[in-house]
Amino acid sequence: MTKSIFRDGDVIAGALTAALGTYITVTAARWDVMGPEGPGPGFFPVGYGIALIILSLILIFQRFTAARHTEEDRPFDWAGFRRAAITWVAFTASTGLMPTIGFYISFGLLTLFLGLFVFEKPLKKALAAGVLSAVGFYLVFDMALDVALPAGLLGF
Amino acid sequence: MDIFAGLAHGFSVALMPSNLLWCLVGCFLGTIVGILPGLGPAATIAMLLPMTYSMSPASGIIMLTGIYYGAKYGGSTTSILLNMPGESSSVVTCIDGYQMARKGRAGAALGIAAIASFIAGSFGIIALSLMAPPIAAFALSFSSPEYFALMALGLALVVLLAGDSLVKGLIALLVGLWLTSIGTDLFTSQSRFTFGQTSLLSGLDFMVVAIGVFAITEVLSSISDQEETQVLPVPKGLRNLLPNWEELKACRFAFANGSIVGFIIGVLPGAGASIASFISYGIERAFSRHPEKFGTGLPEGVAAPEGANNADTGGALIPLLTLGIPGGGTTAILLSALVLWGVKPGPLMMTESPDVFWGLVASLYIGNVMLLILNLPMVPLFAQILRIPVYILHPIIFGVSVIGAYSVAGRVFDVLMLAGFGALGFAMARLKFPVAPLVLGFVLGDAMERALRQSLMMSQGDLSILISRPISAGMLIFAVGVLFLPLLPRFRRLKEAAG
Numbered sequence: 220m221t222k223s224i225f226r227d228g229d230v231i232a233g234a235l236t237a238a239l240g241t242y243i244t245v246t247a248a249r250w251d252v253m254g255p256e257g258p259g260p261g262f263f264p265v266g267y268g269i270a271l272i273i274l275s276l277i278l279i280f281q282r283f284t285a286a287r288h289t290e291e292d293r294p295f296d297w298a299g300f301r302r303a304a305i306t307w308v309a310f311t312a313s314t315g316l317m318p319t320i321g322f323y324i325s326f327g328l329l330t331l332f333l334g335l336f337v338f339e340k341p342l343k344k345a346l347a348a349g350v351l352s353a354v355g356f357y358l359v360f361d362m363a364l365d366v367a368l369p370a371g372l373l374g375f
Numbered sequence: 376m377d378i379f380a381g382l383a384h385g386f387s388v389a390l391m392p393s394n395l396l397w398c399l400v401g402c403f404l405g406t407i408v409g410i411l412p413g414l415g416p417a418a419t420i421a422m423l424l425p426m427t428y429s430m431s432p433a434s435g436i437i438m439l440t441g442i443y444y445g446a447k448y449g450g451s452t453t454s455i456l457l458n459m460p461g462e463s464s465s466v467v468t469c470i471d472g473y474q475m476a477r478k479g480r481a482g483a484a485l486g487i488a489a490i491a492s493f494i495a496g497s498f499g500i501i502a503l504s505l506m507a508p509p510i511a512a513f514a515l516s517f518s519s520p521e522y523f524a525l526m527a528l529g530l531a532l533v534v535l536l537a538g539d540s541l542v543k544g545l546i547a548l549l550v551g552l553w554l555t556s557i558g559t560d561l562f563t564s565q566s567r568f569t570f571g572q573t574s575l576l577s578g579l580d581f582m583v584v585a586i587g588v589f590a591i592t593e594v595l596s597s598i599s600d601q602e603e604t605q606v607l608p609v610p611k612g613l614r615n616l617l618p619n620w621e622e623l624k625a626c627r628f629a630f631a632n633g634s635i636v637g638f639i640i641g642v643l644p645g646a647g648a649s650i651a652s653f654i655s656y657g658i659e660r661a662f663s664r665h666p667e668k669f670g671t672g673l674p675e676g677v678a679a680p681e682g683a684n685n686a687d688t689g690g691a692l693i694p695l696l697t698l699g700i701p702g703g704g705t706t707a708i709l710l711s712a713l714v715l716w717g718v719k720p721g722p723l724m725m726t727e728s729p730d731v732f733w734g735l736v737a738s739l740y741i742g743n744v745m746l747l748i749l750n751l752p753m754v755p756l757f758a759q760i761l762r763i764p765v766y767i768l769h770p771i772i773f774g775v776s777v778i779g780a781y782s783v784a785g786r787v788f789d790v791l792m793l794a795g796f797g798a799l800g801f802a803m804a805r806l807k808f809p810v811a812p813l814v815l816g817f818v819l820g821d822a823m824e825r826a827l828r829q830s831l832m833m834s835q836g837d838l839s840i841l842i843s844r845p846i847s848a849g850m851l852i853f854a855v856g857v858l859f860l861p862l863l864p865r866f867r868r869l870k871e872a873a874g
Contacts, residue, residue, distance in 0.1 A: 257832035338766035
C-alpha cells in the first residue's frame, strides 16, 4: 500500500461528516430540545446530529479494518478531476460576474472558456459556440419567454 | 369517484388540446434526455420546473411526468447504438442491444425496445389505475404517528437499496435532513443553521439543491470522465425498425416478465428502474433454454430490461400519489413540483385534486402511445442528437440550470448555492456516496420532523405513541428490520467463526 490511509476518500469524508455532526449536535443542543409543550427546535437536529457522528465513525472504522485485508490502491484520475475543477471554478466565476456583466455575456464567456481550455477546441470554434449560445439564450429566454435574468451594467 | 369514473374524468382532462400538447412536449423532451448520456430526467425536471409555474398543475405534472417516462424510452437508443446507457436504467440493455446492433440488427433491437416499453408501460399504468384507489383509502386512517413511521420506513428502504454502502446511504440521508432544517423553525420561529445569513432564513430551496446535485454534478462528472464514442448507424425506414416474427416470439415471456417485475420493484421506495431491469434480465436468463447465449445479441435480452424499466413508472407513482412518499430522486422532484403548485400528494389527492390525479393517470396512457409513435419512425432522427458536440451541450445545461435556480427567487445568491451543491454532488459521486438519499432526506425531512413533533405533542412527549399504535408500530419495526438486514450475513459469519 503506497497511499496513507489518512488520505483515503472514505476517511476524509468520514472525518468531515463527523465534524458536521458535532457542529449540528452542539448547535442544536443550545435550543429547546424538549419543553413542556413537547419537542422544541433542537429535538430533531440533536437526534440526527448524534446519528451522523456515529455513522461517520463507523465509516472510518470500516475503512481502517477493510484496508488491512484489501490493501488496494486505485489510481486517482487527476486529469479528469482537474478538468471538472476548472469547469466548476469557471462556472462559479461566471456566476459571480453576473451582477456586473449580466447573464448573457457571462454565459457566452463561460462557453468560450470551456471550449478553449476544457474541451481544447480552436479559438474560432469556441468563439462561435460562445457567441451563438449567448444569442440563442437571449432569443429564447429574453425575447420569446420573457424570463427575467441577472442584468449587468449594460442593462442586459 | 370509482376507478372508471375517475379514468373517464382523467381522459377529459388529458385530452384537452393544451394538455395533449404538454404531454407531447414532455414525451419528446424525455426521449431526448434519455438519449443524451450525462443528462437524466431528474436534472431536466429540476431545471424546467421553474418554467412550469405559470401552467395549471395538471398541465405541469403531465409534462414533467412525460419527461420522466419518456427518458426511459429514449435511454435504450443510446445503449443499443453506442453501448453506453443514456439512462442508468438502460445499462442492461447495452449487453444484448449493442450486440444485436453490431450484427446489423440495430433496427430490430430499437423496435423491440420500443414495443417492450409500450407493453410493459401499459401494464404498469393499468396496475396503477386499479391499485391506487384502495391504497389511498387505507391511508385515510393515518395520523401523525403513522405518517412519521411511513416516512421512516420509506427512507429506510431507500438507503438500503440506493447504493453499495448502507453507511454512506444513511450519512447522505442525514445530510439531507440537516439541509432541510436550515431556515426558520415553523413551530417556534427559531432560526436554525443560518450562519447569520438573512438569505438563509427562508431555508434552502429544493430546486437549487436538486439542480445542483443532479444537473451540475452530471456535467462535472461527464467532463471528468471524458470518453470518445462512436455511434452505430440506424437503418432508415419503419420496416427496418420492426423485429421479425421469430424475434417477437422469442420475446413473449420477456414482455410479461418485464411488466410484472418492473411494476413490483417500482412500488418499492428506492429500488428504481435500474434494479428492476437487472432483476428482469436475470430472471429471463435463468429461465431461458439457452442462457449461455445471453450477451451475444438476444432479442429477449433487450425486451426484458426495457419492459421492466418502463413498468417501473406505474409502480413508482403509487407511493408518490397515494401516500406522498417518493421512491427516488426523480419522484422526489415530482413531489416537490406538486407541493409548489399547491397540490398535496397523499390519500386525499384523488378527491381534492381529481384533475391532477386522474388527468395524470390518463395522460400516461396517451403518452405511452405517443412514445411508441415517436420512438419507432423517428429513431434515426433522435439518434442524430448523439452527434451534438459536448462543448456546446454542457454549457447549455449550465445555462438552463442557472436560469432554473435564478427563477426561484431572482437572487444571484441562489445561483452561487447552485454551484456549491454542484460541487457537493460531484464530491459525493467521486466518493461513491449515493445522492438519492440526500435528496429524499431533504424532501421528506421537514414533513417527517413535523409529524414527529406533532405526535409527541399529542402524547405530551411520550415516545411510546409511535409504537403503541399498530400501523405505526408495524412500519417502524419493519423499518428497523430493513436496516438490520444487510448485517445478517456478517452475524452469520461471526457465528460460524465462533462455532
